[in-house]
Amino acid sequence: MVYKSQAPGKLIIAGEHAVVYGYPALAAAVSLRSLVQLRPRKDRKQIFKSNIHDTKLLKLTVDTTFQFLKKTPTSGFSLVVKSDIPEGSGMGSSASIAAASTLTLLQFLKTKPDKEFLNKIVYEIEKEVHGTPSGLDNTTVVYGGVLAFKKKGENFRFNQLKSTSAVLAKFILVQSGKPRESTADMITNVALNVSENFHILKEIGRITSLFIQNTKRGVFEPELIRENQRLLEKLGVVGERAKSIVHSIEEIGGVAKVCGAGGIKKGSGILLTYHPQIEKIKTLAQKNKWNYFSVKLGVKGAQ
């Protein structure tokens, strides 16, 4: 018997970092996936293989899941991950791998894969990996769709927005380079200056609320992406390369922003970019040899 599961990646459309402090965020599950296969073994060995991240994440996922279930399997198994989500670039690769792996483990241990339970386990794993995350990444990859999300203490409030395709189908993603820093480092950087940053986080919250209201009404205001990016720059999470890419896109009449934790020493991960004539961004990207791609937003969650 082979147990198979998969989970999507995620993109934060608005509200990263501020979401850690209880402000709203808008995120979407995207059509890049982690596929996981679990094959029981005759001996008691646990074998881990993954094409991205080191296998520590898989070991952590196994240990955390068994702790939650308060049981361990009697036989060993091999857990193999294949993911096409760019690693450490703000697209939820760790949450996606943890969600899909946990699902195979739940099937293996004959436990009903309830989404709320799955989300709790993946949040616990995310805390081990990222320090004090908001829970947005795990919730987005577990439930899927396009989510308006808020952290409330240890709990999450979220709803899936309907019919967002007309508003959100127009982005191109540009790779500004893999950050040197981890998500945990970037969350800590913001936390170290939280009193100075507080008004910036509040303003990101205000813009994100507007973005969510607009999306619900089928309205798209590119200017909000530009404002969100400026605030992320002020917050100190955007590196020089990403700033220069954003600047070039703005010069031709587009907008762009960092998605996720960002990075300052080198790359800042994936940039969400938009132009009313999207071909213009593609041409600019080709000219500058930027790596770009598009994804479908609002896909199904872990299954």
Ligand code: MEV
């Ligand atoms: C990371 O994908 C997004 C952050 O807002 C952290 C979090 O929400 O946990 C930077």
